[in-house]
Amino acid sequence: MIYLDHAATTPVPRAVADAMYAVLTGEYGNPSSQYTLGQTAKKDVARWRETVAGALGCPADRLRFTSCGTEGDNWALEAACWQNRHLGRHIVTTAVEHSAVLEPCLWLERQGFEVTRLAPDQNGEIPAEQVLAAVRPDTALVSVMLVNNETGCVFPVREIAEGLAARNPKTLLHTDAVQGFLKIPFRADALGADLITLSAHKIGGPKGIGALYLGSRMRNVKPLLAGGGQEGGLRSGTEATAQIAGFAKAAELRAANLGEKLERMAELKAYAKERLSGIPGLVLIGRGAAPHILAVSLPGYPSQNIVSDLSEKGICISAGSACHRGKPSHVVAALKLPGRVAAGVIRLSFGPENTRADVDACADALAEHVRARFPML
Numbered sequence: 332m333i334y335l336d337h338a339a340t341t342p343v344p345r346a347v348a349d350a351m352y353a354v355l356t357g358e359y360g361n362p363s364s365q366y367t368l369g370q371t372a373k374k375d376v377a378r379w380r381e382t383v384a385g386a387l388g389c390p391a392d393r394l395r396f397t398s399c400g401t402e403g404d405n406w407a408l409e410a411a412c413w414q415n416r417h418l419g420r421h422i423v424t425t426a427v428e429h430s431a432v433l434e435p436c437l438w439l440e441r442q443g444f445e446v447t448r449l450a451p452d453q454n455g456e457i458p459a460e461q462v463l464a465a466v467r468p469d470t471a472l473v474s475v476m477l478v479n480n481e482t483g484c485v486f487p488v489r490e491i492a493e494g495l496a497a498r499n500p501k502t503l504l505h506t507d508a509v510q511g512f513l514k515i516p517f518r519a520d521a522l523g524a525d526l527i528t529l530s531a532h533k534i535g536g537p538k539g540i541g542a543l544y545l546g547s548r549m550r551n552v553k554p555l556l557a558g559g560g561q562e563g564g565l566r567s568g569t570e571a572t573a574q575i576a577g578f579a580k581a582a583e584l585r586a587a588n589l590g591e592k593l594e595r596m597a598e599l600k601a602y603a604k605e606r607l608s609g610i611p612g613l614v615l616i617g618r619g620a621a622p623h624i625l626a627v628s629l630p631g632y633p634s635q636n637i638v639s640d641l642s643e644k645g646i647c648i649s650a651g652s653a654c655h656r657g658k659p660s661h662v663v664a665a666l667k668l669p670g671r672v673a674a675g676v677i678r679l680s681f682g683p684e685n686t687r688a689d690v691d692a693c694a695d696a697l698a699e700h701v702r703a704r705f706p707m708l
């Protein structure tokens with residue numbers, strides 16, 4: 332099988348599975364228990380938090396573990412709107428956020444918030460000035476993702492943070508960095524966002540574990556789950572020790588020689604662009620600068636058909652972010668591409684283990700798809 336869908340999820344390396352197995356079978360104590368097995372688990376969780384925080388570039392006490400990126404996004408929005416409830420009820424976000432941000436925004440609208448959703452240009456880009464121009468004195472929160480999961484566009488979060496600090500210092504800034512963490516170089520302490528969402532399964536960690544960075548300005552955080560007081564009293568529930576161990580091991584593995592890995596992925600993406608550009612009619616979509624995501628379209632060839640055809644050949648790619656019931660995703664729709672182009676958008680996303688041979692096989696299969704079928708009008 333050739334796996335070119337690392338933006339959907341990633342394979343778990345053996346060392347990550349081993350780290351989790353050791354916790355599940357031997358070091359399975361509850362960190363709240365007094366005896367040694369529990370206290371060892373408590374120390375281990377502290378160590379794993381340090382590891383993930385180290386990879387993010389922040390002190391460990393700024394990081395709270397969550398069950399996934401979706402939870403982190405939901406919590407970030409709720410926490411920011413709660414803390415800034417006296418400032419106002421306006422939110423600025425983009426039309427191309429993950430639904431883990433867009434759906435809570437809809438819910439907040441029903442609670443009386445006003446949401447400004449910024450549209451990207453045809454390249455998928457949203458400049459910092461566009462975001463800052465939408466901010467008002469009553470803007471409680473700006474939520475702009477770091478890397479778009481369908482186009483690979485990198486949004487200017489740092490510039491947005493600088494602009495907010497100069498013009499609207501009380502507005503809080505959240506960034507969904509699920510597709511940016513260990514995929515583009517950044518450090519939490521230099522990025523300037525108050526809230527940063529992470530998810531383990533995009534970097535070789537297990538599914539079902541993520542983290543939310545809470546910056547120093549998050550002083551009045553509404554607990555997500557009230558109960559036994561875990562995660563600094565902000566997210567109760569017995570720590571998912573095996574998942575956390577897996578997250579930390581994945582972050583440690585991915586962070587080792589990260590520069591080299593990112594360079595290799597960027598080279599592979601450049602190679603893929605070159606190879607795919609040889610397919611008649613193929614269009615590159617967006618100006619995604621992230622090294623791991625490449626969106627292209629075969630106008631006239633519906634993306635679901637392409638994905639199924641390649642799947643039969645053992646190649647995994649995706650139709651944008653899973654084409655929803657035959658309609659282009661909200662991200663593709665926001666690019667306002669001609670209908671035939673939008674309907675043919677597919678996404679290839681790379682991991683450090685992918686090779687040129689994987690790209691060659693995918694390019695050949697796509698070329699074969701085009702040769703074997705007539706385009707739909």
Ligand code: PLP
Binds near residue numbers: 339401404509531
């Ligand atoms: N945000 C982005 C940009 C994503 O790509 C994803 C997952 O695809 C999520 C959030 C949700 O993360 P999780 O699957 O851990 O809930």
